[in-house]
Amino acid sequence: MSRPTDPAQHPEEPSPAGESRPSPADDLDYRHRTGRLHFSAHARGLDGTALGQLVLRLPGTVMSLLVVLLASSGLDAWLGIPLWAPPLLWLVSGALVFHRPTEDFLARHLLRLHRPMPAEYARLAPVWREVTARAGIDSRTYDLWIEDSEDLNAYAAAGHIVGVTRFALDHLPTSQLAAVLAHELGHHTGGHVWSSLLGEWYALPGRLAWRLIRSLLALAMAWSRRSSWSATALLLVVVGFVTLTTLQRLYGLPLLLLATPYLIAAVGRRAELRADQHAAALGFARELAVVLETMHRAERATGRAAKAAAGRDDAEPRFLDRLLSTHPDYPTRLHRLKPHL
Known part of the structure; x- marks a missing residue:
């Protein structure tokens, strides 16, 4: 979901120390709890937005390749390393996106996630199994993670990471938690996550050279x-x-890099709408709409508070900031969900 909400928008208060907090009501219809499940052959694909991400990242990748080749020529002259070796290693390194030990490192040390504790897993796993069963995907294809955060948020990262915040786990009703997970699953099955990560990785040498x-x-x-x-x-x-x-x-070619961030952001907004549609197709349109409305109210409250603290009357983001946003505004997302409601 990737946009936080203000915990003050939710009336639940934390339980005193030593007392167990009751889980939100289990209001999810486990229609796939019994019976044989038919899993799809492929747990991820490549939809139009993912393909657009790869195409838009191509100029940055070419520039990065030129930077790597330039560095390789220096290594070849000074250390005798073959000219082809560094570019080949750099290109092959993209496969680490799907390497689970590397993903574990990214989740723990970069995203600050942790594996679910037994009580957290008992709450999260049945919901995740229901969501993946509706999608025809083996739930073990992806790994569940938790972020210690008081924001309402969820993540799809690398090749197999699906994470939720502790706030979402503790406060969302089961059906709304399932809607959030279905949205993140849509990012994985649509190829949005790995295509974006690959594009960022292959553009890194060129970005570092530009900063230098x-x-x-x-x-x-x-x-x-x-x-x-x-x-x-x-x-x-x-x-x-x-x-x-x-x-x-x-x-x-470098001129294309000036417009690329705006185009990538536009494709990212489209990917969010695709993930919303994926959750709606699995039967979670109404629950996802409730979550989005809650996040919208919290965003407006946070904006008003920031405006009051800064003494400004205009809290609207600037035009270029809106163009660089990777998420559509909440009214747009809710409007796109209307046909599914």
Whole structure:
């Protein structure tokens, strides 16, 4: 879901120390609890949004490949490492997205998740089995994780990670928790997660090189301003010449990188709507709508509080910020759910 809510929007209070908190009502219709289940052959696919992610990440990947080749030429000259070895290792490293030990490391140390405790698993596992059964997927295909957070949130990450926050686990009714999990399952089955992660990974060398270039330019500009106006003018001429030459040699490819973040964000918004549709197709449209309405109320309350704290009258995000948002606004998501209600 990836947008937090304010816990103050929920009336439940934590139980005193030493007392067990009662679980939310189990209002889920376990229609697949008994009987034979027919699992689909493939637990993940590649829908249009995932394919769009891969296509839009291609210019960044090409730029990163050029950076890796440039670094490889230096390693070949200094250390005798074959020119083809670093690019090949870099390309093959993308398979780590589906390597479970690597995913465990990412979940624990980067996403700050932990495996469910016995009581948490007893609450979460039956709901997850129902969701995956409705989708025709073996529940063991993906791994369940918990985040110690007081936000209403859930995650789909890497190749097999499905995580929820402790707040969602403790406060959402079973049917609404299932709707949230069905949404995250839709990201996995649609290929949104692995395609986005692969794109980020393969764009990393180019991004790091660009940050290094910007830092060097900032230092050079600071030095030239201290020296004289002629040094600044000379630096601008050199930078302009190098930029023009680079654009000509690379056929304008770097210019595509300027528009890519906005296009990727647009595809990301489409992926969220696809995941909502996936949850609705599994029978959780009404429950997902309730969760989205709750999150919308909490977002507005948080926005009003931030506006009051900053002394501003305008709490609306700027136009470019909206274009860079990877999630549609809640009214749009609720409107798209209407046919399923």
